[in-house]
Amino acid sequence: MNLNHRLMIAIVKRGASREVIAAAKEAGADGATVLYAEGIGRNEKPTFLGLPATHEKDVIFIAVDGEIEFAVAEAISHAGKLGKSGYGLGFTIHLSQLLGVPHLNDREDDRKKMRGVEKMPEPKDFQLIVTIVNSGDSGQVVKAAANAGAEGGTILEGRGTGVNEQKKFMNFTIDPEKDVVLTLVPAVFAEKVVASIEQAVDLDAPGKGIAFLIDVENVFGVNHSSLNP
Numbered sequence: 001m002n003l004n005h006r007l008m009i010a011i012v013k014r015g016a017s018r019e020v021i022a023a024a025k026e027a028g029a030d031g032a033t034v035l036y037a038e039g040i041g042r043n044e045k046p047t048f049l050g051l052p053a054t055h056e057k058d059v060i061f062i063a064v065d066g067e068i069e070f071a072v073a074e075a076i077s078h079a080g081k082l083g084k085s086g087y088g089l090g091f092t093i094h095l096s097q098l099l100g101v102p103h104l105n106d107r108e109d110d111r112k113k114m115r116g117v118e119k120m121p122e123p124k125d126f127q128l129i130v131t132i133v134n135s136g137d138s139g140q141v142v143k144a145a146a147n148a149g150a151e152g153g154t155i156l157e158g159r160g161t162g163v164n165e166q167k168k169f170m171n172f173t174i175d176p177e178k179d180v181v182l183t184l185v186p187a188v189f190a191e192k193v194v195a196s197i198e199q200a201v202d203l204d205a206p207g208k209g210i211a212f213l214i215d216v217e218n219v220f221g222v223n224h225s226s227l228n229p
Contacts, residue, residue: 004066005098006217008073010090011039011154011182012080014056021060023079028068035059039154057088057154059182063098073220082221091126091184092218126216127190129183129197132158133209137201138179144200145183148193156180178209184216 008029012020014036021032039057064072069092081087129150131141135157142153158178185193190213202208 005095006064006066006069006092007095008060008062008064008069008076008090008092010060010062010076010080010082010088010221011037012058012060012082012088013086014058016080016088017058017060020058020076020080021062023075024060024062024072027072027075029062029064029072031062033061035061035156037154037156039152059154059156063095069218073218077221080221087221089184089219089221091128091216091220093128093214094217125187126184126219127187128214128216129181129185129190129194129211130214131181131183131197131201131209131211133179133181133201133203134207135177135179137209138181140200141179141181141197142183144196145181145185145193148196149189150183150185150193152183154182156182184219 008024010020017032017034021029021034024032035058037057037059039055060076062072073090073092076090077083080090082089129145133141138153138155142155145153156179158180159176183193194211194213197211198204203211
């Protein structure tokens with residue numbers, strides 16, 4: 001089993017995903033999945049003429065072999081102009097296992113093969129906070145994260161059913177709508193941001209939501225004046 005897989009996530013302006021994916025393929029990636037989302041960053045005005053402004057984003061998921069991680073990241077950064085303020089950012093996450101792409105599993109890293117066991121990852125500089133809450137609560141999550149030092153967030157829409165949400169209508173089960181908020185923060189204050197989110201949306205209450213942290217291996221296309229797109 002190849003332990004050298006990465007999940008690369010790029011958050012770009014709506015409509016930029018076509019060029020970004022094409023560049024990723026030229027750099028060796030096999031393909032990508034695009035989700036549509038909303039995002040608020042420090043350099044994006046949250047209102048226009050007193051009305052809430054929606055900043056539409058494309059969230060691109062790409063599974064790659066670790067050997068081409070940096071080449072793909074560079075290609076994505078160039079195609080999506082990720083170094084420019086407000087254009088987006090990207091990061092990679094180590095995958096312990098990858099299914100559905102056997103040709104990637106066949107690529108063994110000789111160095112790891114000789115070593116036999118992959119080393120434990122080193123402490124990371126950034127962490128990804130994933131918060132799943134009821135639809136409409138994402139604004140509170142983004143605001144609470146900002147109050148604790150985060151500079152933005154990306155919101156995905158989804159559905160989910162928990163043990164406390166068994167709702168039915170005419171004998172049909174209804175899946176409550178959910179908001180999934182992605183917040184990338186420096187690891188040094190990730191816990192502070194999580195605590196602020198937890199308090200703002202009362203995550204300890206049944207059916208309110210969950211949050212968890214994921215170590216991020218590499219962040220690319222970050223404009224230092226604005227961490228999140």
